[in-house]
Amino acid sequence: MALEIRKATIKNALLLVREIKRGIRDQAPGGQQFTPLAQITIDSKGSSKALIDTGFLINSITQKIMSDSAFVGLLKTSVYKDGESVANIGAIMEYGCTINHPSGAVIVIPPRPFLHPTMVKYQDEVLQNYRDALLAILK
Numbered sequence: 001m002a003l004e005i006r007k008a009t010i011k012n013a014l015l016l017v018r019e020i021k022r023g024i025r026d027q028a029p030g031g032q033q034f035t036p037l038a039q040i041t042i043d044s045k046g047s048s049k050a051l052i053d054t055g056f057l058i059n060s061i062t063q064k065i066m067s068d069s070a071f072v073g074l075l076k077t078s079v080y081k082d083g084e085s086v087a088n089i090g091a092i093m094e095y096g097c098t099i100n101h102p103s104g105a106v107i108v109i110p111p112r113p114f115l116h117p118t119m120v121k122y123q124d125e126v127l128q129n130y131r132d133a134l135l136a137i138l139k
Contacts, residue, residue: 008133013063030117
């Protein structure tokens with residue numbers, strides 16, 4: 001019994017990781033377009049793609065299978081070269097934030113959710129994978 005559920009859990013985790021990354025590359029996780037970057041940001045980074053700069057954030061999206069569950073997202077232990085937590089940056093991207101810069105400037109980073117919209121979009125498929133696993137057990 002546990003083996004079928006574990007297989008479904010792994011299948012679902014891999015599905016979500018793949019689709020979260022695809023959503024970032026397509027700039028529309030779960031089918032929801034990102035808020036466009038500000039022109040000053042585009043000029044600074046040389047690209048109009050949100051959440052893609054060095055590729056470290058997108059490459060840090062992962063899954064971790066535990067005994068009876070799975071984690072999908074950004075691990076707290078993943079950090080940029082400067083020591084900044086990738087999970088913290090991911091939270092800022094997912095929910096947005098306002099930064100009061102010491103110069104007096106106010107920087108508003110709008111939410112660009114990449115985790116939640118993907119999970120919502122694929123929740124029916126995830127549930128179906130578990131249903132199929134349970135049916136396989138009952139056969």
